[in-house]
Amino acid sequence: MKSLILAILAFCVAINTYASTYGAKILKDNVKVKCYSDGRKEWIEEKEIKILSREGVKEFGEIVIPFSHEHQKVEILYAYTVLPDGRTVKPQKNAFNIVYPPFQAMAPIYSDLRYQTISMPAVKPGVILKYAFKVETVKPYMKNQFWTTNFFQSVYPVEHATFKLSVPADKKIKIKEYNFYKKPVIKRKAGRIEYFYELHNIPPIKEEPSMPPVGELAKKIAVTSLSSWNQVARWYSELAREAVEPDNYVKETTLKVIKGKKGKLEQIKAIYNFVAQNIRYVGLEFGINGYKPHTASSVLKNRYGDCKDHATLLIAMLKVIGIKGYPVLIPTQGVPDMDVDMPTPTAFNHEIAAIKLNGKWLYLDTTSDTVPFGELPASDQGRHVLIVDVENQKGFIEETPIYPAESNREEFIGNFTVDNSGNLKGNLLFNYTGVYAHRERAILSSFTTPYDEKQFIERTVSSVIPGFEVEKFKISNYKNLNKKMFTFLPTEAAHYLRQEQNILCYSTLLHQHTQD
Known part of the structure; x- marks a missing residue:
């Protein structure tokens, strides 16, 4: 009896610790991904979440599923709340909404991203949220290519997680496990290959000040059908080729900006300062509203843009004075550094620019109006990058410098x-x-x-x-x-x-x- 009481007390302490520390526990996270040779993809995810405290209510009471309005469509398969007594409560019809992201009002040219939201009913400590959704990539970002990443681990404890990947048998892929070692169960049937992973009792990642990004620490799977970074460079070159061409408006503005500046270096610096301090930065990660940059002329007229728009305008203005600029795709310190063995466009969350100066790469990030020419924000330093030669449709893997402490x-x-x-x-x-x-x-x-x-x-x-x-x-x-x-x-x-x-x-x- 004493042992039983101690066991019950230990269980209660564990539950209370989870509640006070994490707010929720992921009971089930099952993901099925089916990829097609033409680049289309289906992602089906089923989740069960036990709410342990008010923090959990705050975090999971509103389910948010981001998707691309242009490339994807989303379908909610089911959603309901299981009360402690076993009864279920389904959301009302008006609890399902597709909304624009908050930055839409201040930057109307960004119209690709949408959020499918579900306001879950009767959410309080003790309930279990169950929902499933399907996201279909109906218009591939890159023709005949696909890639995906699945996270088994997060800042919440996970009781049971699975990942099933189905790919065409004749499609060569790279698949890589991070931060865990477990071989998948592999099956071949009907011209396809299935990879199945199953993990249990995955501990949460403890958040700490100045810690590496969660994505660098988490147990995860990455998949890509791309064989080289040159494929990524060619793809992005096609997207950016027309955008970086300066029209008359860009040319006229550039000539005004460099007026009175002697020497190429002073002209480059003047253009850098102009873009940094006159084009309002809309802080969106690379790819969040699509990958195609807006034309340099439209960015200049609107006087705002995201990271790739900043780089595009800078490169176009440099072209006016005969300086070749290069888009640079970069993962900042907030995300994992790029794995050079796994080429995918989603390895990056930011874009800057680069020029060749005295035979060396000089990196230029105009998204911060407080960083002088020749310097880089701390988040850009010491990162592997893909430098894209748009004209020749090829790429270079390089590493940005780390500035000395002094x-x-x-x-x-x-x-x-x-x-x-x-x-x-x-x-x-x-x-x-x-x-x-x-x-x-x-x-x-x-x-x-x-x-x-x-x-x-x-x-x-x-x-x-x-x-x-x-x-x-x-x-x-x-x-x-x-x-x-x-x-x-x-x-x-x-x-x-x-x-x-x-x-x-x-x-x-x-x-x-x-x-x-």
């Missing part, structure tokens, strides 16, 4: 005097380079009033000289990416030095540590 500096230089009354006077200079300059420009650009700016400077100075009040200060022209980033201000702190009997007391200068 190029990222946050420093202060002070000159101070203390009078006989213990009052401190002098001046303080803050210098920023690299990622610290990027951050400082971004923060200052976000302020809407001089008061906000002053408050920020006071907090910065107080981290060095406690109790200091800012009266005057000078900030470099942080909106000019060609200028260095600094803040200069005269300093004055009353009674900074004070005498206690035979001891002089003062506050030491503090050193500020910056975290991600």
Whole structure:
């Protein structure tokens, strides 16, 4: 009896731990994927989710299934909630909706992505959500080719997961397991080959600050029918070929931008700064609204674009001055680095550009208006990339540089005097380079009033000289990416030095540590 009680208590503790830590548990996640020789694909997924706490209600009460309006169609096979007493509750008809993503209103040229949503009924701790859906790729992204990735593991515990892949027997594919070792059950029938994987009791991935992306840690399967990255490069070259051609409007604008600039390097820098600071970045991942970029002219007229539109306009404007630019497909640090053995377009979530300068690749990311020419955001550094030669329809696998630590500096230089009354006077200079300059420009650009700016400077100075009040200060022209980033201000702190009997007391200068 005592053993039984202890077992029950242990079970209850485990349930409570799951509830407080994860909010939900995936009881079943069964995926069936059927691929066709022409590139069409069917994805059928069945899920059962046990809700353990209010966090689980918040996370899974609204089911969201993204799909491409142009390339795919979605069908809900079933959806219902199982109550603790076994009764089932089905969603009302108006609980099923196809909605536009939130960015649609501010960027109407992006119309490909849709969300199929299901508002699940009677969701509370203790219920089980059951639903299944089918997504058909009816218009292949790449003719006669397919690829897919299935995640067995996530930040939630998974009790049972399966993945069944069916491909034509005469189609060569690459299939690769990540972070687990288990051979699939393989069957051949009716001109097709089936691969079946089954996993049990998959632990959740614990989220931690500055951790690698979940996709890099998770147990997953990747499949591709592509045999080389040149196939990806040729495909994207066809999509981008017309878009990167400058029309008269792009040519006229480019000539205005470079007016008075001497030398090619100064002209390139002027074009970079123009695109970075005049084309509003709509932060969509590569491929989320389709892969075909809009024409350079339309991006210039609309004055906004996603990453591939930024790269397209930059390349078109560079072409006007006789500089060849290259689209660069890149997985940023928020996603797994590309596996050079598994060519797929979905290896990337971002696009930048590159030029050849003095025989070396120079990477250009204009999606951030705080990163100067010749530098890269931290998220772009140390990543494998596919550089696309649109003209010759071929690609190059390269790796972006990692800038040395000494190029990222946050420093202060002070000159101070203390009078006989213990009052401190002098001046303080803050210098920023690299990622610290990027951050400082971004923060200052976000302020809407001089008061906000002053408050920020006071907090910065107080981290060095406690109790200091800012009266005057000078900030470099942080909106000019060609200028260095600094803040200069005269300093004055009353009674900074004070005498206690035979001891002089003062506050030491503090050193500020910056975290991600």
